[in-house]
């Protein structure tokens with residue numbers, strides 16, 4: 001079995017300090033695994049904890065119980081116990097995350113925003129810019145916008161820069177949060193193809209896809225995130 005990312009008994013409870021320390025359990029005993037070349041679609045009703053699970057998997061939220069593991073540098077590394085420096089290294093080389101919104105960096109062009117993680121993985125500036133250009137063109141971002149900072153871009157244009165930045169480097173695991181949410185049909189199709197190509201090259205993907213057509217075409221399996229039952 002070529003596991004890439006997996007959890008064992010993962011649990012997460014939020015503590016609401018402004019509400020007198022009220023405890024809100026969201027994830028309980030989650031056991032999931034994604035293997036190389038798979039795309040796991042998280043399903044479950046609104047509020048079940050899909051985004052919370054994604055944030056735990058990326059190391060943004062600490063796990064209260066259980067463990068998260070990732071295959072990194074040919075080793076099984078416990079992400080849930082890793083220090084900040086190790087998490088940064090894992091994110092640089094093994095674990096990508098495409099959120100719903102681009103984090104705009106002032107004065108940095110779309111091209112450089114996309115090229116930056118490729119350079120961080122060891123490519124030259126020229127190579128990284130070529131790859132960035134190729135992806136921005138595939139995602140139909142007009143060439144006149146490539147050299148501009150995306151702060152003034154439309155929501156869909158920013159999301160395409162975000163997607164190009166996510167798919168430009170080579171990661172062994174990718175987390176996708178609603179990657180097609182603000183796209184038109186033509187660009188949705190490009191993203192479907194990028195995901196299928198990533199699967200063919202052995203990347204393991206986990207995502208939230210509210211669009212059922214997209215989910216049916218790209219997911220190899222569904223993973224049901226169960227809402228925690230309130231005690232009667």
Ligand SMILES: Nc1ncnc2c1ncn2[C@@H]1O[C@H](COP(=O)(O)OP(=O)(O)OP(=O)(O)O)[C@@H](O)[C@H]1O
Nearest residue numbers: 014015024026044045046047048049050051052053
């Ligand atoms: N930072 C937080 N602090 C407190 N509670 C939170 C926090 N983040 C999420 N929650 C709560 O955890 C529960 C799960 O939220 P989450 O966003 O993970 O659900 P979801 O399955 O992704 O929902 P949707 O499909 O509507 O996006 C919700 O009840 C939410 O209010």
